[in-house]
Structures are given as structure tokens and as C-alpha cells.
Amino acid sequence: MRDKLIIIILLIIMFLNFFDVLTDISLGVPSWHIFSESLIVLVSAIGALFLIKDIRNRTADIIRLKQALSISNDKFRNISDEMKNARHEYSAVIRKQFLQWSLTPSEQEVAMLLLKGLSFKEISAVRNTKEKTVRQQASTIYSKANIEGRHELAAWFLEDFMQ
Structure with missing residues (x-):
């Protein structure tokens, strides 16, 4: 605007x-x-x-990002029921952890997009916000989770799968 x-x-x-x-x-x-x-x-x-x-x-970048997310969501619709259940359960575990960290709904959305691998610029485009806002929200997420950055955020949820 x-x-x-x-x-x-x-x-x-x-x-x-x-x-x-x-x-x-x-x-x-x-x-x-x-x-x-x-x-x-x-x-x-x-x-x-x-x-x-x-x-x-x-605008073209935003449209491309939204299309890519839509394609990604379509791919997940075609996975097996077992994978759907596992994905749903894992998503619930992630959301539960977000609540334990007292993340706001906006912070939860940003954290989920960070976990999906989107950059700050891509997240700001998808959420229709300023990149600075996304950076501030990410910083708040890291602080509330007592972690250093996006790599530790991903590791937090992946380390239990590693043997």
C-alpha cells in the first residue's frame, strides 16, 4: 500500500x-x-x-511462493494414510511444544514456516508482512525456546529421530 x-x-x-x-x-x-x-x-x-x-x-514472487506451497500441500495429500497419521501426530507434537514455549499464534505460524525451510523474505511474502517483523518474531521464538537460531529450532524437533 x-x-x-x-x-x-x-x-x-x-x-x-x-x-x-x-x-x-x-x-x-x-x-x-x-x-x-x-x-x-x-x-x-x-x-x-x-x-x-x-x-x-x-507480486509475481508471492504468487510463485503460494503456488509452490500449494503444490507441496497437494503432494502431501497423495501420501499414504500411515504417513498422513504420522505427519498429523508430529504436527501435534510440534504445536504442543510451541504452546509450552508460549508462542503466540503468529509466532507459531512463523516457527512452522521456519521449520519448513522458508527464508525470512519468503515468510514475509507468504504472510504479507515486513521482513523486519518476521526477523523480530523469529528472534522472539528463539528467545522463548532458549535456542540460538533456526538450525537449533530444526534440531529441537529432529534430534529425537536420530539414533
Whole structure:
């Protein structure tokens, strides 16, 4: 939303300066002034185009991530009943541990996505939040679990399977 507001502001600046340049030309204003205002029009247009391209790229990335998660979920739907039960039980064990650590629902979601191997950037895209928020939530998760980072988080749930 913030990026869209910036685009709108840049476009308004661009159009107002464009019409000001046209008026200045008809009034015979010095060329240096026309040049400087034309430069503002050009920079505003470039900035707006850059942001539009960036929004499209981020939107495409988010769509790809959601599709990848959907494909992953489809794959899990096709596994055997025994594997489904094991997965369900393991998920319940993980959620129980999250409750013991007193993780909030948002922190639980971030922790689960960390366990699935998503990066902070990918988690922020999937959850439609800022990457900084995800980093802060991850830091809180690590603190509540008394662990150092994502590797220890994964190890916490995998070490019992190792002999």
C-alpha cells in the first residue's frame, strides 16, 4: 500500500511539473529553470516506473511462493494414510511444544514456516508482512525456546529421530 501511495505522489509531482514546464515555456521563463523542472518530471517518471516494476516483481514472487506451497500441500495429500497419521501426530507434537514455549499464534505460524525451510523474505511474502517483523518474531521464538537460531529450532524437533 505504501508503495502505491508513493507512486501516486510521484505521478502527481510529474504531471504538475509537466504542466508547469509547459506554462513556463509559453511565458518565456529562462531555460535553466525549464531544464530543472523537466528534470523533476523525468526523475519522478523514472521513480514511478521503477516502483511499478518492483511491485509487479514482488507480486509475481508471492504468487510463485503460494503456488509452490500449494503444490507441496497437494503432494502431501497423495501420501499414504500411515504417513498422513504420522505427519498429523508430529504436527501435534510440534504445536504442543510451541504452546509450552508460549508462542503466540503468529509466532507459531512463523516457527512452522521456519521449520519448513522458508527464508525470512519468503515468510514475509507468504504472510504479507515486513521482513523486519518476521526477523523480530523469529528472534522472539528463539528467545522463548532458549535456542540460538533456526538450525537449533530444526534440531529441537529432529534430534529425537536420530539414533
